[in-house]
Amino acid sequence: xxxxxxxxxxxxxxxxxxxxxxxxxxxxxxxxxxxxxxxxxxxxxxxxxxxxxxxxxxxxxxxxxxxxxxxxxxxxxxxxxxxxxxxxxxxxxxxxxxxxxxxxxxxxxxxxxxxxxxxxxxxxxxxxxxxxxxxxxxxxxxxxxxxxxxxxxxxxxxxxxxxxxxxxxxxxxxxxxxxxxxxxxxxxxxxxxxxxxxxxxxxxxxxxxxxxxxxxxxxxxxxxxxxxxxxxxxxxxxxxxxxxxxxxxxxxxxxxxxxxxxxxxx
Amino acid sequence: xxxxxxxxxxxxxxxxxxxxxxxxxxxxxxxxxxxxxxxxxxxxxxxxxxxxxxxxxxxxxxxxxxxxxxxxxxxxxxxxxxxxxxxxxxxxxxxxxxxxxxxxxxxxxxxxxxxxxxxxxxxxxxxxxxxxxxxxxxxxxxxxxxxxxxxxxxxxxxxxxxxxxxxxxxxxxxxxxxxxxxxxxxxxxxxxxxxxxxxxxxxxxxxxxxxxxxxxxxxxxxxxxxxxxxxxxxxxxxxxxxxxxxxxxxxxxxxxxxxxxxxxxxxxxxxxxxxxxxxxxxxxxxxxxx
Numbered sequence: 037x038x039x040x041x042x043x044x045x046x047x048x049x050x051x052x053x054x055x056x057x058x059x060x061x062x063x064x065x066x067x068x069x070x071x072x073x074x075x076x077x078x079x080x081x082x083x084x085x086x087x088x089x090x091x092x093x094x095x096x097x098x099x100x101x102x103x104x105x106x107x108x109x110x111x112x113x114x115x116x117x118x119x120x121x122x123x124x125x126x127x128x129x130x131x132x133x134x135x136x137x138x139x140x141x142x143x144x145x146x147x148x149x150x151x152x153x154x155x156x157x158x159x160x161x162x163x164x165x166x167x168x169x170x171x172x173x174x175x176x177x178x179x180x181x182x183x184x185x186x187x188x189x190x191x192x193x194x195x196x197x198x199x200x201x202x203x204x205x206x207x208x209x210x211x212x213x214x215x216x217x218x219x220x221x222x223x224x225x226x227x228x229x230x231x232x233x234x235x236x237x238x239x240x241x242x243x244x245x246x247x248x249x250x251x252x253x254x255x256x257x258x259x260x261x262x263x264x265x266x267x268x269x270x271x272x273x274x275x276x277x278x279x280x281x282x283x284x285x286x287x288x289x290x291x292x293x294x295x296x297x298x299x300x301x302x
Numbered sequence: 303x304x305x306x307x308x309x310x311x312x313x314x315x316x317x318x319x320x321x322x323x324x325x326x327x328x329x330x331x332x333x334x335x336x337x338x339x340x341x342x343x344x345x346x347x348x349x350x351x352x353x354x355x356x357x358x359x360x361x362x363x364x365x366x367x368x369x370x371x372x373x374x375x376x377x378x379x380x381x382x383x384x385x386x387x388x389x390x391x392x393x394x395x396x397x398x399x400x401x402x403x404x405x406x407x408x409x410x411x412x413x414x415x416x417x418x419x420x421x422x423x424x425x426x427x428x429x430x431x432x433x434x435x436x437x438x439x440x441x442x443x444x445x446x447x448x449x450x451x452x453x454x455x456x457x458x459x460x461x462x463x464x465x466x467x468x469x470x471x472x473x474x475x476x477x478x479x480x481x482x483x484x485x486x487x488x489x490x491x492x493x494x495x496x497x498x499x500x501x502x503x504x505x506x507x508x509x510x511x512x513x514x515x516x517x518x519x520x521x522x523x524x525x526x527x528x529x530x531x532x533x534x535x536x537x538x539x540x541x542x543x544x545x546x547x548x549x550x551x552x553x554x555x556x557x558x559x560x561x562x563x564x565x566x567x568x569x570x571x572x573x574x575x576x577x578x579x580x581x582x583x584x585x586x587x588x589x590x591x592x
């Protein structure tokens with residue numbers, strides 16, 4: 037669990053790593069939209085080529101990217117099975133009351149591809165961007181929302197503190213569970229309801245200690261002159277480089293190409 | 303004039319009901335008058351509940367006096383406009399290393415203070431280098447705090463404070479959650495900051511061994527200042543310390559027992575070497591007269 041969250045970032049200095057996080061965020065968003073615009077072999081080829089090209093440039097091992105699929109394996113399999121058996125159309129194979137149709141097979145494969153492409157693309161962003169840069173990119177990219185009284189800086193600060201505290205809280209949870217088990221608590225038997233009830237002696241101390249931590253952290257932030265986002269500077273200020281401008285142009289061309297394919301359904 | 307001064311400082315924790323009536327009042331600090339000289343290393347020693355943490359929190363405006371005044375570098379802590387300047391002058395390191403680090407990367411955490419002060423990026427970069435160097439944590443600049451030991455985390459916290467370039471560091475029991483190795487590394491870092499960079503150190507502690515490293519020891523008890531002298535003087539009054547529930551370090555306990563046993567050891571022995579020498583001198587004297 038610990039390594040799943042912290043080890044997400046794959047350190048490197050490829051072109052993709054060096055891109056401004058705002059470019060990567062918007063790029064990922066555009067990519068996700070284009071995946072849903074695939075309606076024929078040509079658009080599929082363009083999107084796939086784009087995904088392969090970006091992966092190659094990022095120097096992230098393909099194995100690591102495929103690992104991100106493991107988390108949604110169950111969803112992938114279920115989606116495939118459901119579309120395989122539940123789509124009406126030309127029957128290919130009959131198995132008792134169930135039958136596989138040609139349309140089912142194609143839509144199943146299509147869903148499989150679509151979900152995998154989505155997850156691989158999104159994980160490429162988190163693999164090449166540190167959580168800190170990501171929140172910074174979100175804060176700066178959504179900064180205009182401050183005008184509409186959306187607490188953008190505060191939300192970004194909350195996200196980065198959450199990231200910082202995830203491993204600490206996991207450690208604490210383990211410790212509390214072990215402490216309860218050493219006093220005879222049993223978390224593994226009983227039906228679902230009973231087991232949920234047994235979580236109380238874990239959750240209550242977790243809440244108490246989290247609130248205490250929050251209190252202390254607030255004091256420590258006070259002592260370091262934190263006063264919200266105003267007049268704050270940044271160690272690594274974001275600025276668009278030539279590389280980013282080139283990436284914008286490529287993204288524009290790519291999106292336009294997929295949109296045109298979408299219009300002509302190819 | 304001291305960098306930190308208090309005059310008749312009082313603090314009471316007051317519990318009120320919904321209507322604002324006072325329910326319970328506990329006096330945490332009573333008439334504290336101290337003056338800390340710039341560049342000195344002062345320990346505030348006391349057992350749990352003696353008011354030492356409350357006192358520390360008054361010294362950089364994290365708490366405000368119920369009565370009396372605290373000045374940091376001549377600025378009154380109750381003046382809200384002086385708050386930032388006070389906290390830049392007197393930095394605070396807390397007890398729990400986990401609950402004072404904000405960022406997921408060491409260098410980003412050290413940058414947190416300067417960022418808040420609105421320092422431009424190239425200068426922050428320089429401050430990070432200098433403060434990590436001073437805290438001996440340069441090698442871990444790009445690590446995640448969650449992968450560091452307690453002592454290392456505490457030194458990151460110290461570096462984070464140093465990056466604000468304070469003239470005084472207030473340390474609230476910085477070693478109480480660390481293993482012996484961590485304690486040693488943090489105490490060494492503290493001492494070198496004082497000696498090499500001239501930073502005033504105020505070390506809050508319940509450990510007499512740590513207090514011995516300071517040049518002045520202020521002993522707190524039930525919100526009062528019970529003793530205020532050099533460590534040699536403070537620790538040469540074992541009977542008084544016992545009343546304050548402070549245990550003497552082993553060497554001094556031994557010296558004290560030897561004295562009670564009739565050995566005329568000189569007062570103010572602090573280290574094992576000193577004790578050995580004094581005892582040897584006495585024994586050889588005795589050998590000479592016989």
